[in-house]
Amino acid sequence: MLYHQHETLVAADGHDIHAQLWAPEGQASCVIQILHGLGEHSDRYERFAAKAVERGFAVCVHDHRGHGKYSDELGHFAGARGWQQLVSDSEGVNDFVRQTFAGTPIILLGHSMGSYVAQAFAMQCGLKLSGLILSASTWPSRLQLAPAKLLAHIEALRLGTRGKSKLLDKLGFGNFNKPFEPARTERDWLSRDEAEVDKYVSDPLCGGPYSCGLWLGLLSGLFHVASDKAISSVPLDLPILISGGESDPVGGDRGMTRLAMHYAQTLHQRIKVKIYATGRHEMLNETNRDEVTADWLDWVSSAKNSGRPD
Numbered sequence: 573m574l575y576h577q578h579e580t581l582v583a584a585d586g587h588d589i590h591a592q593l594w595a596p597e598g599q600a601s602c603v604i605q606i607l608h609g610l611g612e613h614s615d616r617y618e619r620f621a622a623k624a625v626e627r628g629f630a631v632c633v634h635d636h637r638g639h640g641k642y643s644d645e646l647g648h649f650a651g652a653r654g655w656q657q658l659v660s661d662s663e664g665v666n667d668f669v670r671q672t673f674a675g676t677p678i679i680l681l682g683h684s685m686g687s688y689v690a691q692a693f694a695m696q697c698g699l700k701l702s703g704l705i706l707s708a709s710t711w712p713s714r715l716q717l718a719p720a721k722l723l724a725h726i727e728a729l730r731l732g733t734r735g736k737s738k739l740l741d742k743l744g745f746g747n748f749n750k751p752f753e754p755a756r757t758e759r760d761w762l763s764r765d766e767a768e769v770d771k772y773v774s775d776p777l778c779g780g781p782y783s784c785g786l787w788l789g790l791l792s793g794l795f796h797v798a799s800d801k802a803i804s805s806v807p808l809d810l811p812i813l814i815s816g817g818e819s820d821p822v823g824g825d826r827g828m829t830r831l832a833m834h835y836a837q838t839l840h841q842r843i844k845v846k847i848y849a850t851g852r853h854e855m856l857n858e859t860n861r862d863e864v865t866a867d868w869l870d871w872v873s874s875a876k877n878s879g880r881p882d
Contacts, residue, residue, distance in 0.1 A: 574625050581634075581664055587650075589661050590614070590642045591634035591668070594621035598628075602702070602876040603669050603678045606633035607662055607686030607693075609708070610790070611647075611779045612772075613640040620856050623865050629872065630673060634665045636686075638786060640777060647782040648734055654789030655796075659692045666693070666700055677702035677876040681868075684708045684822060684853065685790065691797045691806065698807040703875030705868060708816040708853050710823025711830040712798040717791055724787045733785030740787045741780060748821040748853075761821050761853055768857040804838045811842040811875040815868065817851025817858065842878070844871065 575597055581589040592614045604624055606617055614633040621631035635641075636658055638648045649657065669678055680701050682690025687709035694704055720743060727737040748761040759769050759779070772778050796802060806812075814832050818825045825847055832845045846867060848855060855864045 574622055579668065581668055583657070583661055583664055585657070587637065587657070587661070588642070589634050589664060590640060591632055591665055592618075592621075593630065593632045593672075594618070594625050595630035596625050596628055600630035600673055600676055601628045602872060603630045603632060603673050603676055604872060605662075605666060605669055605678055605680050606631060607680070607682040607689050608633060608636065608639070609684030609686050611639070611782070613777050615641075615777075617856070619861075620865055624869060624872075627869050627873070629869070630669075630676075632665060632669050634661065636689075637661065638783075645734070645783075646777070647736070647780050647786060649783075649786050649789045654785060655689075655692075655793035658689050658789075658793070659696065662689060662693050663697055666697065670700065679703040679705065679872050679875055681705040681707065682709070683856075688712075688793055688797050691803065692793060694807070694810065695797070695802055695805040698805070698810055701807075701810060702878055703811040703813070703872065704806075705813045705815065705871070706831070707855065708820055708822055709814060709831055710827030711834055712794045714795060714798050717795045717798065721788070721791045721795065724784060724791055728784035728788055731784055733788070734783050736781040737784050737787070738781075740784065741782060744782075744787070751819065751821060752852075763852050763854050763857045764850070764859045765857060765861075768854070772857075800834055800838050803835060803840075806835075806838075806840065808838075808840050809842060809878075810840070811844075811878050812840060813844050813846065813868070813871050813875075815846040815855065815864075816848070817853060817855055818847050818849050819851060820853045822853055846871075 575595045579591045624631045687706040749755045752760040
């Protein structure tokens with residue numbers, strides 16, 4: 573039977589972190605902590621959580637700053653240290669999970685933007701994890717990030733950190749739909765399932781727009797994690813699953829393969845890559861989502877018994 577509750581945790585700076593927890597009535601054998609992507613929210617993971625609970629796992633997912641129905645300012649991280657605040661919030665949720673499920677392995681699942689926050693978390697707190705799933709991720713190019721960061725600084729000076737820049741939004745998402753033209757909507761790149769795309773489009777909590785401050789924080793975070801030196805601080809024996817759709821414009825086949833290559837080059841020992849043919853950005857909302865969910869939960873079953881300390 574599915575047990576569901578909402579939790580409000582308080583960050584060091586007083587920010588309220590709104591989290592949801594799904595758990596089986598009995599003892600959970602593992603907890604999957606989820607870090608959602610840019611422009612979405614925790615409610616969108618309820619279907620995956622229900623399947624995980626059927627397998628005896630608990631799931632905890634919180635809304636990032638600037639996201640979700642309790643956000644004071646949608647699309648804005650807030651604060652000069654926005655990126656590190658996301659990582660610190662994730663650590664706070666992880667500590668709550670560790671206290672609630674003492675001695676239970678924790679697998680961190682980061683989707684898209686959340687996959688980069690998850691990597692930053694693993695760089696700082698990797699010993700708290702028994703596994704890491706990077707969904708819809710890629711290896712960011714620092715050569716491309718540098719001019720984008722400069723542009724974000726210019727737009728922030730022009731509009732203020734809370735200002736919304738159409739230019740930055742276009743830079744971030746402008747070409748994502750191009751491979752799927754003629755497109756039915758501007759979000760066809762998310763999934764082949766039209767009903768799921770329509771749900772996203774009609775959801776007032778999804779899709780931005782985003783502040784200049786958010787773009788500054790996000791681009792700085794991407795720049796930080798995109799180095800072999802940085803990912804070398806992720807524990808070398810941590811099981812890592814890199815998975816997503818072959819046709820995902822964020823990374824796709826090429827981007828995920830490059831990401832896995834960098835982890836291999838830095839001597840990480842337990843890397844698995846699972847790419848789904850013709851899949852797009854949100855594999856948990858794709859036409860073959862049942863297959864993806866089963867595959868990921870099978871991997872969790874293996875990783876939680878990896879022998880790493882809880």
